[in-house]
Amino acid sequence: MAHQKQRFRRAAVTALSTLMAASLGMLVAQPAAGVPRDVPDLPLTQVDTSWVSSAGEGWQVSSEPTPIDANAARTLAEDDEECSAVADDGTWTCLRTLDQDLKELPSLKSGVADFDPYPIPEWCTEHGASGVTYVTRHNGCVISSHVFTVYQIRDGVSTVVGLMNFLVADYIVTSPDSNFWQHQVTVAPSIMTGEAVGVEVAGVPVCASGPCVEEDVDFVPEALTAVGDEASGLATWQWPVVAGGQGTSNTSWTLSFRAPTSQEWVSGQFDNAADIRCDSELINRVAGCVIPFATPTMTWAYWEFPDYGDHLIDAINSGLPGANLGDGSQPLHRLMDDALQQANRDRACPDAYTRPAGKSCDEYPFASTYEGASTGGGTGRTFDWCGIPQLPTGVTGSSGYSSCMIDATNNSGAGSQLETRLYGPERVLDGDAFWVNFSG
Amino acid sequence: MIDSNEGGSHTYTARVSESCLALHGCAWLPPADPGVIAQLVLDAEAGPEVRSVVPAPEGPGNVHLVRAPVIRTGISMGPVSVTLATHDGPPPVELAGSDDAAEFSIFAVNQPAFIGGFGDASSPSRIIDLSGPGWYRLRVCASGRARARDLVGKEPVENYRIDVWRADYAEPLALTHSVTEPVAARARREADLRQRASRGSNRLAGFLDRSQHVPAPRLSAEEQAAVDRGQDRLRELAARQRRREEE
Numbered sequence: 239m240a241h242q243k244q245r246f247r248r249a250a251v252t253a254l255s256t257l258m259a260a261s262l263g264m265l266v267a268q269p270a271a272g273v274p275r276d277v278p279d280l281p282l283t284q285v286d287t288s289w290v291s292s293a294g295e296g297w298q299v300s301s302e303p304t305p306i307d308a309n310a311a312r313t314l315a316e317d318d319e320e321c322s323a324v325a326d327d328g329t330w331t332c333l334r335t336l337d338q339d340l341k342e343l344p345s346l347k348s349g350v351a352d353f354d355p356y357p358i359p360e361w362c363t364e365h366g367a368s369g370v371t372y373v374t375r376h377n378g379c380v381i382s383s384h385v386f387t388v389y390q391i392r393d394g395v396s397t398v399v400g401l402m403n404f405l406v407a408d409y410i411v412t413s414p415d416s417n418f419w420q421h422q423v424t425v426a427p428s429i430m431t432g433e434a435v436g437v438e439v440a441g442v443p444v445c446a447s448g449p450c451v452e453e454d455v456d457f458v459p460e461a462l463t464a465v466g467d468e469a470s471g472l473a474t475w476q477w478p479v480v481a482g483g484q485g486t487s488n489t490s491w492t493l494s495f496r497a498p499t500s501q502e503w504v505s506g507q508f509d510n511a512a513d514i515r516c517d518s519e520l521i522n523r524v525a526g527c528v529i530p531f532a533t534p535t536m537t538w539a540y541w542e543f544p545d546y547g548d549h550l551i552d553a554i555n556s557g558l559p560g561a562n563l564g565d566g567s568q569p570l571h572r573l574m575d576d577a578l579q580q581a582n583r584d585r586a587c588p589d590a591y592t593r594p595a596g597k598s599c600d601e602y603p604f605a606s607t608y609e610g611a612s613t614g615g616g617t618g619r620t621f622d623w624c625g626i627p628q629l630p631t632g633v634t635g636s637s638g639y640s641s642c643m644i645d646a647t648n649n650s651g652a653g654s655q656l657e658t659r660l661y662g663p664e665r666v667l668d669g670d671a672f673w674v675n676f677s678g
Numbered sequence: 679m680i681d682s683n684e685g686g687s688h689t690y691t692a693r694v695s696e697s698c699l700a701l702h703g704c705a706w707l708p709p710a711d712p713g714v715i716a717q718l719v720l721d722a723e724a725g726p727e728v729r730s731v732v733p734a735p736e737g738p739g740n741v742h743l744v745r746a747p748v749i750r751t752g753i754s755m756g757p758v759s760v761t762l763a764t765h766d767g768p769p770p771v772e773l774a775g776s777d778d779a780a781e782f783s784i785f786a787v788n789q790p791a792f793i794g795g796f797g798d799a800s801s802p803s804r805i806i807d808l809s810g811p812g813w814y815r816l817r818v819c820a821s822g823r824a825r826a827r828d829l830v831g832k833e834p835v836e837n838y839r840i841d842v843w844r845a846d847y848a849e850p851l852a853l854t855h856s857v858t859e860p861v862a863a864r865a866r867r868e869a870d871l872r873q874r875a876s877r878g879s880n881r882l883a884g885f886l887d888r889s890q891h892v893p894a895p896r897l898s899a900e901e902q903a904a905v906d907r908g909q910d911r912l913r914e915l916a917a918r919q920r921r922r923e924e925e
Contacts, residue, residue, distance in 0.1 A: 356904045361895035374895055377905070411905055416912035417919075453915065474915070523702075524916060540882045544875035551878075551885045563888050576693060580830045583755050589829055596867060598697065598754065598828045605755065606695065645871060646697070646828075647720065653696030654722045654748055657796035662725055675889055678882060 319387075322502035328391035329399075329433075329500045335369070336383040336403070353456045353472045356422050358407045367405050371511035375532045375664050378410040378512025386504070388433040388497045400433030400497060402462070408491065408510045414526040414665050417477045417516050418453060423491040423508065425469040427462050436463050436498040441491050443473035444507060448487030448514075450475045461498075477516035479525045484517035484667065486530070519574075519667055526665055533569060534664040535562070535673040538652055545644035546600065546652040547676050552621045553602040553640040556633065559609055560602075560674045568636070569671040570607040572661065582610030586618065586641045591626055598646035599626075601639060604656065608669070611639035687763035691834055693795040695755050698748040699838065701816075703728055703791035704784040705743035707735065709850045713864040715780040718818060718857040719850070722748045730787045735813075735847035743785055749793075749838065752823030756831025758838060762793060764808070765843040768815065771853065776819035776839070779853035783845070784816050793840060808842070815845035817853070 321332040362372050362379035371380040388400035404427040412419040425439050441457040457471030477485050494505040518525035540547040554561045559568040573579060586601030593599060603609035611618065616638030620629035624642035666672055692699060698720065705728050708721045724746035734741045751758055763769075773779055784791075786808050808814060822836040852858045859867075897905060 354904070354907060356908060357898075357901045359895070359897050359901045361897075372895075376909075411908045411912075413909040413912040413916075416909070416916040418912045418915045420908055420912065474912075476915070476919075524920070540878070541875050544871055544878050548874065548878050548881060551881050555885065555888075561885075561889050579695070580755055584830050587754070587828070593828050596863075645867065647716070647867070648871065650697045650720055650748075650750060651722060654698050654700070654720070654796070657696060657700070658723055658725045658746070661796070676882060676885065678879075678886065 320504060320506060322500065322504040324391070325501050327499070329497065330389050330502065331495065331497050331500055331504045332387045332389065333495065333504050333506045334385050334387070335506075336367075336385055353470075355424075355470060355472070356409050356411060356420075358409055358424070362407075362409070373512045373529045373532045375528050375534050376412050376414065378510050378514075378529050379408065380510050380512075381405055381407045382508070383428075384506075386434060386437060386495050386497075388500065390433070390499075398432075399499075400435065401429065401431050402427050402434035402437055402495075403429040404462075406493065406508050408508060410489070410510055410512050410514065410529070412514055412527040412529060414528055414663050415524055417479050417518075417525040417527060419475055419489075419514055419516075419527050421473045421475060421489045421491070421510070423457075423471045423493070425462070425493060427465050427467065430462070430465055433497050433499050436461050438462075438496045438498075439469040440494045440496075440503075441469070441471040442494070443471070443475070444490045444492050445475070446488040446490045446507075446509065449478060449485040450487035450489055450514075451478055475514075477514075477525070477527060479516075479518050481518055482521075484515060484519060486513050486515045488513050515665075515667075517665060517667060520662060520665065523662055528665045530670065533671045533673060534660060534666065535675050536656060536660040537675040537677050538655060540676045540678055543648050543652040545648040549600050549621070549624070549640065549642040549644055550602055550674060551676065552642075553619075554674075556619060556640065557635045558603060558638070558640060559636055562673045562675070569673050570603055570609050572666045572668055572670045572672065573606055573608045573610060573613060574668040578613050579605045579610070581612040582606075582614075584612070586611035586639050591628060591641065591643070594625060594643055596646055597625070597643040598649045600642050600644045600649050602642075603639060604653075606656070606661075609639075611641075614639060687761050689759065689761040691757045692760045692793065693756065694751045694753055694758055694831070695796050697751050697754045697828070698722075698796070699751055699758065699760070699793060700748050700796050701746060701784060701791065701793055704746060704786050705730055706745060706747045706782065706784050707741065707743065707847065708745050709782070711849075713859040713861060715782060715850045715852050715857045716859040716864070718750055718778050718780050718820065719747045719782060720750050722746050728787045730785060730811075732785055732813075735783075747782060747784065749818055749820075750823075752825060752827045752836055753831035754828050757834045758831065758836040759834040760793060761837070761839045763839075763841050765841060767843055768845070769817075769841050769843070771817075773819065773853060775821055776854065777821050778823060778856045779817070779819040780850060780857045781815060781817045781848075781853060782850035783847045784814050785812070785847075786814055787811055809844060813845065813847045814842050815848065817841040819853075 319332040319334045322330050324330040367381045367383035369382040371378055384404055386402040387398055389396055390399045404425055407424040409422045423441055438459055438461050440459040443452060443455050453476045454474040460469035462469060475489050490507055490509040492505055492507045494503045496503045512529045514527050515530045516525060516527040560570045582605035587599035591599055601611060603614060618629045619633035619638055619640050620626040620631055620642055622631050626641055629641055660666055660672060705724045724744050730743045731740050732743060791808055819839045825835045
């Protein structure tokens with residue numbers, strides 16, 4: 239699986255208005271547009287966002303005072319912590335991401351704010367606070383674990399005087415029929431002690447990359463006083479529609495924390511690795527957005543389209559791509575060019591093939607894919623029940639195409655589902671990968 | 679490409695794929711007798727954006743429309759000529775020059791409805807000039823569908839005149855015998871398919887054994903309801919933006 243680094247930023251600030259980004263990083267596969275390529279195959283796709291740093295190794299809260307002078311106070315911080323300035327009273331705070339793979343999550347209410355919150359889906363919470371982004375074609379979700387520490391210098395000695403372990407649950411919802419999307423964040427403490435009790439949390443949405451324009455934000459700074467309290471924010475973003483175009487964006491949240499005894503805020507940028515692609519390339523549909531990293535699967539009901547199913551299954555069993563059969567199997571890739579589609583269809587189903595009454599010619603891989611008969615190359619094949627004497631039977635291998643005469647109603651019905659259930663609703667654009675499958 | 683606007687009708691070239699012309703933004707109730715217009719109109723699955731709950735056309739209760747009609751073309755792919763006209767009431771039936779003709783009811787949801795190809799960028803279509811969501815009657819008169827059956831069309835050789843007017847739901851009506859699939863022929867065809875499905879069950883089982891079954895991530899009812907509400911909001915924001923831009 240190819241990966242592309244995505245930045246994770248944390249910042250130490252003295253005021254919300256002067257957020258400062260540092261960088262750490264991680265990863266999401268982002269295929270280039272317009273060309274067939276290998277992309278992951280899961281309907282629920284795991285995006286590896288493990289940290290570059292070794293945060294959390296051997297870290298623990300020290301109860302022993304550590305003698306330092308005020309000027310050297312910051313040296314106490316762990317290498318991977320981001321800390322506020324030291325206030326006049328000797329207090330400073332730090333944020334750090336925990337590298338632990340927390341499996342058991344506390345209950346997430348996902349919202350005590352004024353907006354109608356999205357519950358965090360089980361397909362996200364079941365992986366614990368892994369820091370890994372999980373995506374479907376329409377949703378992206380990541381839960382991560384962090385610690386907020388309050389230090390204080392007393393008589394020249396630095397001491398941990400408060401601590402909050404907390405989860406950040408981050409959830410994106412897109413619509414294939416809207417150029418707007420929503421990005422929710424929830425901060426939920428799992429441990430609160432000492433001077434961390436009553437910590438204020440504030441959030442600011444960030445357009446991390448791409449043409450995202452903030453439409454609306456709802457995050458009221460909230461004081462967390464006990465485990466079970468939550469702070470939530472919901473940002474609504476829009477892609478400024480470009481007729482016939484597309485744009486890929488990434489949005490995130492900057493969360494800021496301030497202990498009750500401190501005048502200083504400490505902030506970090508909490509990323510969701512799910513990039514959002516919006517487009518208006520489908521002329522008969524309004525603009526919409528999807529998470530293109532997720533490869534959709536088109537599943538037909540076999541009982542509804544047995545003729546169509548038999549041809550596809552025979553073709554796939556003979557080695558042609560498109561079904562997720564494990565190691566080495568390749569998906570199909572959408573082809574939108576009319577002339578190339580017609581060339582594919584002309585090659586697979588030429589005039590010379592006799593159409594029996596009530597039957598029409600079916601080609602696989604589909605004319606609307608780069609793997610089609612002309613653009614994909616290779617030679618034709620058929621099967622003994624297909625009624626095409628011009629093509630050989632018994633051919634195997636991943637190169638080439640298959641043609642077959644099947645029930646015309648079955649052919650059009652199943653073919654139209656490819657359009658109405660996959661290409662349109664999942665916004666499968668030129669070069670996008672997809673799998674085919676059947677249900678019983 | 680022909681594109682004219684004469685006497686309240688639009689003539690344009692639409693690009694067919696999968697041997698179908700799509701009615702975007704429309705749903706329907708599948709006919710009680712599936713064969714009555716089956717040679718011209720195919721019962722297909724509606725896209726999620728057009729699914730709609732409407733009062734039942736007969737009797738109490740509501741009907742959830744999840745099916746949509748598509749017009750079957752002769753060619754499998756390529757251009758056809760479409761003339762689209764809207765009327766206040768049913769226009770006189772003129773079948774001269776038409777090989778195949780039928781009427782059926784569509785339910786237009788609250789968004790522009792189109793007749794055209796399925797959705798590629800180069801697939802032209804025209805908005806049906808409707809007076810809001812609801813039931814409409816649609817009459818299709820087609821010619822030339824036998825000239826290049828199941829082939830790729832290079833130039834338009836098929837013509838579709840489509841008349842639309844507001845009318846309560848009514849069962850489909852064949853205006854030419856050619857659009858009806860005879861009961862016996864349909865029964866024979868469906869029996870063949872059932873037999874194939876039965877014979878093919880081992881083939882399917884073998885395929886399912888090989889294919890990797892990663893269950894699609896399901897949202898609970900509560901999670902799905904929240905996402906549905908959110909997507910409704912997102913669609914409304916987009917619709918509001920489009921209205922602002924139109925003004």
